[in-house]
Amino acid sequence: MKMTIKEIAKLAGVSQATVSKIINNYDDVGLKTKKRVWEIMDEHGYRPSYAAQSLAKKVTKVIGVIYAGKINANFNHPFFVEVVSSFKKTMGIEGYDLLFFSNEKFNKADENYLARCQHYNVDGCIIIGGDEVEPSIYDLDNSDVPCLGVDIKLSGEKSAYIMTDNLQISSLAVEHFYLLGHRDIAFISGKKDSLISRERLEGFLDVMKKYGLKVHSDWVVYGDFFEESGYKLMKELLEKDPVPKAVFAASDLMAMGAMKAIKESPYDIADFSIIGCDDIMASRHVDPPLTTVKQDKEKIGKMAAFILNDMIQKKIDKTHIMIEPELIVRESSGPDRVN
Known part of the structure; x- marks a missing residue:
């Protein structure tokens, strides 16, 4: 039997309006409450229908994840694994899913990330920097797609970046x-x-x-x-x-x-x-x-998620953040x- 918003709200100890706000990514709900409600929805297999929301708001609740450059092609450096894990967790609480783009094909053919992002109509992208970055990355950087770079300096009007000093x-x-x-x-x-x-x-x-x-x-x-x-x-x-x-x-x-x-x-x-x-x-x-x-890999991932979400919501413009090492x-x- 399919759960309803009313039942989810009762299990979480919140109002139906609060559950609706969380599903629709409103800002006036605390992070702990969002996390609790999403965990209850996951536990009971409740999946909100984003189709109507996407048509009305022109959003998909999908974030593209791009490992740019050859060094990151295998997704296997522990630093980036921990950063993306933190990013995924925070974006999940905000109601987004992640779509990982393989760059193996891009290294062999004249395709580009911007076309792929437009094809899947992603709301934004996180770009993980590496060596020998594909020129196509900078086409995406200079597009209308909100982009957040980690260990890569982006300069587009819809882009931001974060890295350790x-x-x-x-x-x-x-x-x-x-x-x-x-x-x-x-x-x-x-x-x-x-x-x-x-x-x-x-x-x-x-x-x-x-x-x-x-x-x-x-x-x-x-x-x-x-x-x-x-x-x-x-x-x-x-x-x-x-x-x-x-x-x-x-x-x-x-x-x-x-x-x-x-x-x-x-x-x-x-x-x-x-x-x-x-x-x-x-x-x-x-x-x-x-x-x-x-x-601070957890902080980098979490801050990247918040900044990208705020850019998607048009609350902030391009920025760059330096994290202090220890x-x-x-x-x-x-x-x-x-x-």
């Missing part, structure tokens, strides 16, 4: 090394043409200069944010003379790869200070637990490890 990420890492007594620091970066890599490298070079520290050009190496590249690059650094004992990696996965390489070498891991970036779940479980610069100190960086 990458300059501050590097500043926190180098400052921590400096306070531990390190004066020679290596940097394992992402790809050279990545926006995130460029900004973190810029931050690294700026703060090294600020503290009067020498930058060893052959200690600045480039990977791809994944563990295997961190492992490979650390093995190369271990062949240098002298060997860098303080290493900042631009992702936790690369830092973990670096730690693995050190453990397989004749060196003692206790003689090195390693700092990563992201604070993914695995970073606290490696041996030794990894010091890292945390990106240094999480664990055993991999000291405190007694100095050159």
